[in-house]
Amino acid sequence: MLYPPKTQRSYLDAVRKLAKHYMRSPDQLSEEEVRQFFLYLINSRKAAKSTVTIYLCGIKFFFEKTLGRLWPVFDLVRPRRSKKLPVVLSREEVRTVLKRIKHPVLRMALTTMYACGLRISEAVRLTIKDIDGDRHQLWVRCGKGGKDSAVPLPDHVLKLLRNHYKNFGNGGTWLFPQKQWHIGTEILQDAFKQALHETGIKKSATPHTLRHSYATHLLENGEDITTLQKILGHADFSTTKIYLHLTSKISERLDKSLNELMSDL
Numbered sequence: 001m002l003y004p005p006k007t008q009r010s011y012l013d014a015v016r017k018l019a020k021h022y023m024r025s026p027d028q029l030s031e032e033e034v035r036q037f038f039l040y041l042i043n044s045r046k047a048a049k050s051t052v053t054i055y056l057c058g059i060k061f062f063f064e065k066t067l068g069r070l071w072p073v074f075d076l077v078r079p080r081r082s083k084k085l086p087v088v089l090s091r092e093e094v095r096t097v098l099k100r101i102k103h104p105v106l107r108m109a110l111t112t113m114y115a116c117g118l119r120i121s122e123a124v125r126l127t128i129k130d131i132d133g134d135r136h137q138l139w140v141r142c143g144k145g146g147k148d149s150a151v152p153l154p155d156h157v158l159k160l161l162r163n164h165y166k167n168f169g170n171g172g173t174w175l176f177p178q179k180q181w182h183i184g185t186e187i188l189q190d191a192f193k194q195a196l197h198e199t200g201i202k203k204s205a206t207p208h209t210l211r212h213s214y215a216t217h218l219l220e221n222g223e224d225i226t227t228l229q230k231i232l233g234h235a236d237f238s239t240t241k242i243y244l245h246l247t248s249k250i251s252e253r254l255d256k257s258l259n260e261l262m263s264d265l
Contacts, residue, residue: 089201089203
């Protein structure tokens with residue numbers, strides 16, 4: 001599996017920090033020393049869970065994949081994931097942000113992410129052959145878990161993509177091209193961040209927020225949650241269920257139902 005450059009740098013930095021902490025080559029360290037390093041991060045440095053997780057992933061990769069040491073310590077020191085609700089943009093906020101994207105290729109890529117509920121890594125790798133116009137579907141190749149899947153492609157977005165490819169497709173393979181290759185995730189993240197800043201929206205949103213917003217808006221529009229689970233490709237229903245906590249209209253319908261049921265008590 002080829003990791004993005006940013007992930008590779010994070011993993012290397014984690015191993016360097018471990019080596020610097022003991023002033024020894026990391027391949028000379030014992031399992032107990034690795035455990036003590038993580039206790040130092042958590043108890044002395046008060047490192048955030050996200051930081052500890054990055055260090056854990058990088059150091060675990062080094063010891064397991066490079067040195068072949070399958071130590072139980074890596075499961076013992078893993079931080080428990082906090083169940084924070086994801087950030088969601090309103091429909092109007094999504095439109096406002098997308099309109100601020102100046103580069104047409106980047107704007108179309110982010111629009112497709114929202115319209116089809118894609119992850120950023122899935123969006124940048126789309127090819128022209130992934131568009132199934134007859135069935136109004138978009139094929140996602142090698143998504144999370146290495147699976148291929150098809151997601152609904154709205155009529156309006158299909159038209160936008162066809163016009164986009166005529167103007168910017170350069171006759172190549174990639175739907176969102178950049179020179180000889182497809183656009184990268186970092187340039188898409190930067191474009192979104194800049195557009196969000198220009199709108200004045202104060203939410204801590206990222207391109208992945210478009211996927212969260214897509215799921216929430218579909219539920220608010222009456223989509224069945226089991227159908228949504230299939231579209232998003234979630235293996236675990238509890239992953240999809242979190243969006244029920246984000247839908248204001250479901251809460252409004254519940255309040256209305258409760259008021260009607262209890263009105264004659």
